[in-house]
Amino acid sequence: MNADPVLSSSSIMDRLALTGKNALVTGGNKGIGRAIAHAYAQAGANVAVIGRNEEDNLKVVTELTDLYKNIAARPYTCDVTQEKQVNQVTEKIVKDFGSIEIACNNAGIAEWVDAESMPLSNWQKMIANNLDSAFLCAKAQAQYMIKKVYGKILFTASLSGKVSNYPQHQAHYNAAKAGVISLTRCLATEWAPKGVRVNSLSPGFTTTPLLNDLRQTKLGKEYYSEWISRIPIKIMAEVSDMQGAAVFLSSEASDYATGIDLVIDGGYLAW
């Protein structure tokens, strides 16, 4: 007789917590990544903040260590498009923290450009930053997770991986994000027997510094009302709206979920 799983399991609140786990977040020094770093710390995880800019990394680490007393946070400078740097920083994090249970591969860039005039170099830069980096990071992280037969990898995908945004043109971004959603499925099934869970989070239009910059442009101002008209909830997401999904997908409460994409888009894809 198996024990009744309902009565023998710990409280779901304990299974949603990340107490004592070690987590990393790439692109963790601003926007959605910073919000996820905060949420991980709030849920009790130690956090490695990874970003290209050393100063910005340190700023977020200081926020975390000031606000949350029982966790450790450390900054790591890394360009996630560079294989050697990714391998080195992953090794360093495992050395500093002892292990890595949670990896949120979130770093990415955005750009609006029409496909017919897009230089190949723009395409390549986008794919390197938003897709290649996901492969490089996950590959490096999984080496350590497989040894422990446990790990949670979370990618930041996008609703743009499922639809073509309107009215802005960003074929390279959308193709890269669709690639992330596919990579999620592939790695999840490959590593399922090894205890590593791989899922993605697809935010809708989110108020981030990156999007705010785009919104300041002439086109951005024009586009904003068009976006809102296509979001059933009628507001853009705040970065804090992504925190719950990230913590859920990083916690033991989601251990049977793998290869999925969790869409948090205010209903955008349903219309």
Added chain:
Amino acid sequence: MVDKDPVLSSKSIMERFSLKGKTALVTGAGQGIGRALAHGLADAGAAVAVVDLDLDLAQNVSAEILKRNPSVKSMALKIDVTNPDQVTEMVDQIVEKWGKLTIACNNAGIGQWVDTLEMSYADWQRMIRIDLDSVFLCAQAEARHMVKNNYGKIINTASMSGYIANYPQGQAHYNTAKAGVLSLTRCLGTEWAEKGIRVNSLSPGYTRTSLVAELLKTELGQRVSPIWLGRIPQNRMAEVTDLQGAVNFMASEASDYMTASDIVVDGGYLAW
């Protein structure tokens, strides 16, 4: 920037996961997945109405909840979710006793294996009525109350069967009903988006409920079980407890920007 930084001004994510002060109902909560969801919501502090066609089962689960979580409230309700009057009565009773209804898990359903060439029209109609019509009736009654508070969370139990045809068992009516639940979730999620009601669904993969555990002991069960496992990347079935986290998340404030969406918890089945 004059806007407040949402990261620093939001409550801790663990507080946003908490369901303290909220009231919930779970249909089909007398056993299986529904029972686990009822316990999960109670674990997070919600008052939980255990709704089932079988009052004895509902009362047992309600008593279990009070024993495991003595600080929460619970009630048992005998309701036929295919009956519009009883569904309205369900919402009325909860609102009368607890003042409001915040969270509704429309989970009640049946399963049946029958090849379509052998399927009677009555089989088809029964399945659509219990697994799809009931979700419409419940959601409508729940939302008629929730709009008054400009807030509510509806979570429908769909299934990975709403995306694919299961193999090897024939269940065209079940799969069609569950695809209907996914569509209804999108429709209601968008229709009620501006009224503060969030509508999402949970799509479990193969789950070891007590009913399925019994089925697996039969000759047929012995035959299909290895076929199922061979198609699940994690190579095991879900326990009912594997589904609690997704529902607690969708029931909580931590998912307030999520609507008309679905969380698949299937051990990777759909990815292959």
